[in-house]
Amino acid sequence: MPVLKADLAACQGYANCVVAADDVYDIDDDGVVVLLQATIDEAERTRVETAARSCPVSALWLEDA
């Protein structure tokens, strides 16, 4: 199953990911992304990946485990 990754130091709190998929991404009080799921169902890959690509600083990506 694809594994969700985040570069927490790169995250700037723009939060496009949360708006695109709020069941997978959240943001904490300091404005840093929180991953709500560690692994992603293959069926959800496109939606989660589209949300990851909406990140203006490319802080999110999927890896194949």
Add this chain to the structure above:
Amino acid sequence: MSGADGVVVVGGSVAGIRTARALREQGYDGPVRVVEAEAEVPYDKPPLSKGSVDADACVPLITLEEAEALGIELVLRRRAVALDADRRRLTLDDGNVLSFDHLVVATGLTPRRAPYDVEGVLVLRTLADSRALREAIARSQQVLVIGAGFIGAEVASLARRHGVGVTLVDPEPVPMGRVVGTELGGRFAALHRRHGVDTRFGSTVTSLVRVGDGYRVLLSDGDVVAADAVVVGIGSEVNVGWLAGSGLLVDDGVVCDERGAALRAPGIHAVGDAARWAGVRVEHWTSAVDQAVCVARSIAHPDEPAAPAPPAYVWSDQYDWKIQLVGDRDVARLPEVVEEAEPFRLAATWHDAEGRITGGVTVNWPRESVRMRAALARGGAA
């Protein structure tokens, strides 16, 4: 759904490159070509005014390896000079003519310099502009920034972080007034001053003269200031001049329907800063990305159009403030403001007559910005 001539995207901006990538993600298997006037491999623009003076701001939108793997042909150093919408032919500046099944206009903006077009005066739009700006700040003691909008404010912030003196001139009484209103704009004026900027709001540059390696500047308040470099951020022109005679309807951008299809021109779409969707032209990164996905869907799956675009969203990083703006803000009305002192954060929301949220702004409060965007997506109910 692809013909032999495929898709030609004009412009390697975020809107253009995201369209090309989204076509592949959505299964489009015809040829995809991106024509870009610059020699650089396409890069992202928001970082150009951020970060530090010592760091290069190049963030690629696609690498040559990715382009090859995805079957996206990058036609760099080529400018589109003419379009025949009826015959679906695009002429490039080297005389080549490209035929296409679908064309996507993503030619963006050119920053305005006039009436400050004096030798050496800087603007910020391209990677080359960003490199020239960083070099200029690095060798300057004092910089004059004309225009206190997003670009001007981020340039002032960049220069101050590097310890360079900044004079910031804008004819409006407060900065950002058009996007957040006069009252909140006053906070932005204070933000500049708190970071040591010599602010000249309500003033204009009366004369700008090159003296030696620098500039001598006469302001409308009567003061004369010296600057080692001058940066102009007073807005942009839409790059649609090349579409004269194309048959496309152009009115401050390519006139499109609510999904980016150019009116009365089958097979042609427009995305990003040069596109006017359903009467509105937006100059923001997130809109460009959303539009790219929507147009790619229309081309790859014409029978299953994408959902309409989400509410507008834009951010700006100025000094120690992370500013996020969403939706529509009728700045003639007073917003509802919530703020906390330590650490400082602020959220302001605008409402319509029925009490629904129409838009808002947050400072250092991304969570609240997300909440506003979610409320707007639900139609404005709190």
